[in-house]
Amino acid sequence: MSALEPPGGAPGGSAAxxxxxxxxxxxxxxxxxxxxxxxxxxxxxSRLGVSRSTVGALVADLTSLGLVEESxxxxxxxxxxxxxxxxxxxxxxxxxGVDVDVTHVTSAGIGIGGExxxxxxxxxxxxxxxxxxxxxxxxxxxxxxVAGCARPVLAVGVSxxxxxxxxxxxxxxxxxxxxxxxxxxxxxSERLGKRLGSVLPVWIGNDADLSVLAELSxxxxxxxxxxxxxxxRTGVGAGVVVNGAPLMGRDGRxxxxxxxxxxxxxxxxxxxxxxxxxxxxxxxxxxxxxxxDVPPTEANVEAVLADARAGDERALSAVRTVAxxxxxxxxxxxxxxxxxxxxxGGSLSAVLELARPDxxxxxxxxxxxxxxxxxxTLPRFGADSALLGAAELAFSEVLEDPYLAATVP
Amino acid sequence: MSALEPPGGAPGGSAAxxxxxxxxxxxxxxxxxxxxxxxxxxxxxSRLGVSRSTVGALVADLTSLGLVEESxxxxxxxxxxxxxxxxxxxxxxxxxGVDVDVTHVTSAGIGIGGExxxxxxxxxxxxxxxxxxxxxxxxxxxxxxVAGCARPVLAVGVSxxxxxxxxxxxxxxxxxxxxxxxxxxxxxSERLGKRLGSVLPVWIGNDADLSVLAELSxxxxxxxxxxxxxxxRTGVGAGVVVNGAPLMGRDGRxxxxxxxxxxxxxxxxxxxxxxxxxxxxxxxxxxxxxxxDVPPTEANVEAVLADARAGDERALSAVRTVAxxxxxxxxxxxxxxxxxxxxxGGSLSAVLELARPDxxxxxxxxxxxxxxxxxxTLPRFGADSALLGAAELAFSEVLEDPYLAATVP
Numbered sequence: 001m002s003a004l005e006p007p008g009g010a011p012g013g014s015a016a017x018x019x020x021x022x023x024x025x026x027x028x029x030x031x032x033x034x035x036x037x038x039x040x041x042x043x044x045x046s047r048l049g050v051s052r053s054t055v056g057a058l059v060a061d062l063t064s065l066g067l068v069e070e071s072x073x074x075x076x077x078x079x080x081x082x083x084x085x086x087x088x089x090x091x092x093x094x095x096x097g098v099d100v101d102v103t104h105v106t107s108a109g110i111g112i113g114g115e116x117x118x119x120x121x122x123x124x125x126x127x128x129x130x131x132x133x134x135x136x137x138x139x140x141x142x143x144x145x146v147a148g149c150a151r152p153v154l155a156v157g158v159s160x161x162x163x164x165x166x167x168x169x170x171x172x173x174x175x176x177x178x179x180x181x182x183x184x185x186x187x188x189s190e191r192l193g194k195r196l197g198s199v200l201p202v203w204i205g206n207d208a209d210l211s212v213l214a215e216l217s218x219x220x221x222x223x224x225x226x227x228x229x230x231x232x233r234t235g236v237g238a239g240v241v242v243n244g245a246p247l248m249g250r251d252g253r254x255x256x257x258x259x260x261x262x263x264x265x266x267x268x269x270x271x272x273x274x275x276x277x278x279x280x281x282x283x284x285x286x287x288x289x290x291x292x293d294v295p296p297t298e299a300n301v302e303a304v305l306a307d308a309r310a311g312d313e314r315a316l317s318a319v320r321t322v323a324x325x326x327x328x329x330x331x332x333x334x335x336x337x338x339x340x341x342x343x344x345g346g347s348l349s350a351v352l353e354l355a356r357p358d359x360x361x362x363x364x365x366x367x368x369x370x371x372x373x374x375x376x377t378l379p380r381f382g383a384d385s386a387l388l389g390a391a392e393l394a395f396s397e398v399l400e401d402p403y404l405a406a407t408v409p
Numbered sequence: 410m411s412a413l414e415p416p417g418g419a420p421g422g423s424a425a426x427x428x429x430x431x432x433x434x435x436x437x438x439x440x441x442x443x444x445x446x447x448x449x450x451x452x453x454x455s456r457l458g459v460s461r462s463t464v465g466a467l468v469a470d471l472t473s474l475g476l477v478e479e480s481x482x483x484x485x486x487x488x489x490x491x492x493x494x495x496x497x498x499x500x501x502x503x504x505x506g507v508d509v510d511v512t513h514v515t516s517a518g519i520g521i522g523g524e525x526x527x528x529x530x531x532x533x534x535x536x537x538x539x540x541x542x543x544x545x546x547x548x549x550x551x552x553x554x555v556a557g558c559a560r561p562v563l564a565v566g567v568s569x570x571x572x573x574x575x576x577x578x579x580x581x582x583x584x585x586x587x588x589x590x591x592x593x594x595x596x597x598s599e600r601l602g603k604r605l606g607s608v609l610p611v612w613i614g615n616d617a618d619l620s621v622l623a624e625l626s627x628x629x630x631x632x633x634x635x636x637x638x639x640x641x642r643t644g645v646g647a648g649v650v651v652n653g654a655p656l657m658g659r660d661g662r663x664x665x666x667x668x669x670x671x672x673x674x675x676x677x678x679x680x681x682x683x684x685x686x687x688x689x690x691x692x693x694x695x696x697x698x699x700x701x702d703v704p705p706t707e708a709n710v711e712a713v714l715a716d717a718r719a720g721d722e723r724a725l726s727a728v729r730t731v732a733x734x735x736x737x738x739x740x741x742x743x744x745x746x747x748x749x750x751x752x753x754g755g756s757l758s759a760v761l762e763l764a765r766p767d768x769x770x771x772x773x774x775x776x777x778x779x780x781x782x783x784x785x786t787l788p789r790f791g792a793d794s795a796l797l798g799a800a801e802l803a804f805s806e807v808l809e810d811p812y813l814a815a816t817v818p
Contacts, residue, residue, distance in 0.1 A: 242651055248747070260744050273775065332669040335669050338661070
């Protein structure tokens with residue numbers, strides 16, 4: 001995306017006349033600062049390819065919208081006049097990102113540029129995580145973050161381990177939550193409206209889709225047009241980017257590779273089939289292979305991984321078995337999608353760190369063209385990709401139209 | 410894509426001043442006629458949303474380029490002055506589409522709108538189809554079609570059952586041809602240059618990718634943004650469209666689902682692995698299941714299908730077994746890509762006709778969300794999808810810039 005000059009040639013116009021070109025250029029600058037942090041006016045001028053005075057006017061607009069602020073860097077021993085740097089406003093608006101996993105809900109207030117203003121993790125509690133219970137927990141967390149921060153809040157983004165309809169933002173199927181057709185956006189909007197006394201836009205997305213969005217926007221997929229984020233937690237799913245854009249499918253259900261059957265005689269899956277990929281590389285598989293009959297909480301999974309790191313043979317063997325199945329799954333994904341890079345998230349990050357050779361050996365065997373290897377990498381944001389992706393989703397409207405910040409109470 | 414008016418407002422300009430807007434609008438009209446056949450000036454005016462006089466000037470340009478011609482429809486009992494219809498020029502340029510399969514080469518001269526001007530099919534002959542032999546056969550076929558047609562030829566498009574590098578148009582891996590790293594475009598360009606004494610642009614594409622292109626342009630995927638064309642011949646592969654655009658992957662190797670392993674204990678595949686999808690639903694699998702130890706030629710496969718249609722139990726049982734595996738494969742594809750529609754080509758068309766319930770039953774079992782069915786359809790172009798897709802590829806430059814027709818000798 002490049003900057004536009006007004007047809008007349010003059011930089012003209014003001015925040016009071018929000019024409020499309022100015023909006024486009026404001027969005028460009030805000031996007032650069034959101035993705036890269038503070039930048040000098042000179043850097044912005046060069047990136048946008050417009051005049052210094054145009055950049056000055058645009059920065060002034062973004063400042064008056066409360067989105068950015070300028071400062072003079074201190075320290076260092078630069079010669080000459082220091083260039084002003086433009087960064088996220090220290091009192092600027094924020095969003096709330098929420099990551100609903102099977103066993104816990106993590107929430108964070110996140111500012112432009114990814115600054116974490118506060119966060120909390122609460123267990124969902126034993127038994128099936130009913131939608132009402134999750135909506136309560138999320139509403140509590142959002143209300144606490146909003147109350148605890150004097151800055152304006154723009155929106156809420158929620159990550160869920162299930163399919164999300166791209167239009168209604170309802171959850172279709174979330175097998176590990178045992179949810180089916182839950183109108184999560186509507187439920188949460190209503191609950192939040194009552195709690196906060198005002199309307200806050202709510203966005204819902206699939207965990208793997210949001211993870212790849214976070215890595216594509218500000219993480220380890222920034223330079224990629226074809227990338228897969230494979231997340232392995234209790235469930236397994238893929239967030240896919242092709243031709244530089246998210247692959248959503250007909251209505252947002254693409255990437256559910258955790259329920260691709262890889263062995264028709266494999267273990268029973270909670271979805272009713274046998275031998276789904278999830279039964280070979282999900283957290284429950286790892287725990288079972290390590291001989292531990294415990295629920296797939298973060299702590300239990302981390303215990304196996306810690307033992308494997310410490311050299312425990314059974315734990316390491318479990319990790320290596322998962323790694324081999326993971327390599328086969330990556331071979332199928334590579335054949336189907338031909339990505340440049342696959343980012344391994346959730347507990348699969350630790351599997352990559354502990355058993356990369358096992359993964360690569362299986363991938364080489366199962367890929368249609370082994371002379372053409374896929375890059376395997378860790379997520380930049382570690383376990384927070386889905387959380388930060390939820391925040392990206394919540395930021396998407398203001399990043400497209402910074403004038404929306406003026407309408408926030 | 411919508412029509413553009415020149416900034417000044419006037420339709421102005423002539424073929425002698427090929428500015429970007431005029432080129433865009435000419436491409437729009439040519440595209441409508443290529444996809445839909447003859448259209449009246451009134452229809453074009455309404456589709457483009459520009460003035461009658463603008464359409465008149467554009468049609469005049471396309472006529473002088475030899476691409477379209479106007480006629481007054483005869484017959485019928487219309488009241489009032491008949492509207493002139495604009496259709497492909499009867500002496501207009503053509504392309505040569507070539508479909509290289511494992512056992513034979515099919516070639517056709519194809520005009521704008523898909524008119525077949527002549528075609529030939531030659532067997533490749535026994536044994537491994539060496540690249541030199543295939544280049545000879547293709548060059549012979551192209552030379553014969555060019556010599557036999559007085560109209561100008563624009564380009565040659567060739568479909569191959571293997572991966573094609575999106576930049577070099579070299580074949581990477583074509584396992585059923587036993588080819589690896591064959592610079593097919595360069596080889597064929599050189600041979601054709603010698604045969605014809607002039608340079609003819611040569612395009613190479615993967616058979617499944619070209620099949621979905623043909624169906625997307627003028628066939629049964631025209632209304633789809635997310636569609637898969639699964640082709641089953643000797644080899645099995647998928648052409649995938651997501652977000653309305655072809656999924657090529659990093660460098661054109663996406664869609665090689667025939668070598669996704671679906672059973673690690675399955676039959677040996679010629680690629681060196683065990684249990685590739687191709688060993689369950691490819692033509693050789695069908696022949697083996699039907700108890701026929703013969704090579705997978707079109708005639709041998711057709712014999713099994715004819716017997717199955719006639720009620721032969723063993724042949725029908727073979728088809729139904731293929732159908733069940735096909736349904737499982739479609740489940741995995743649906744989970745991964747969430748397409749609206751899957752078009753089944755090659756011998757899989759007959760499997761759909763003979764055993765749709767078996768496919769749908771397996772698909773329902775293996776799809777992550779069975780309440781959300783995928784449409785299964787036949788290709789509009791039957792066995793010619795790859796051939797016509799190769800022609801689409803060869804037409805792509807002139808469809809983007811109709812002025813190129815003026816440079817053809």
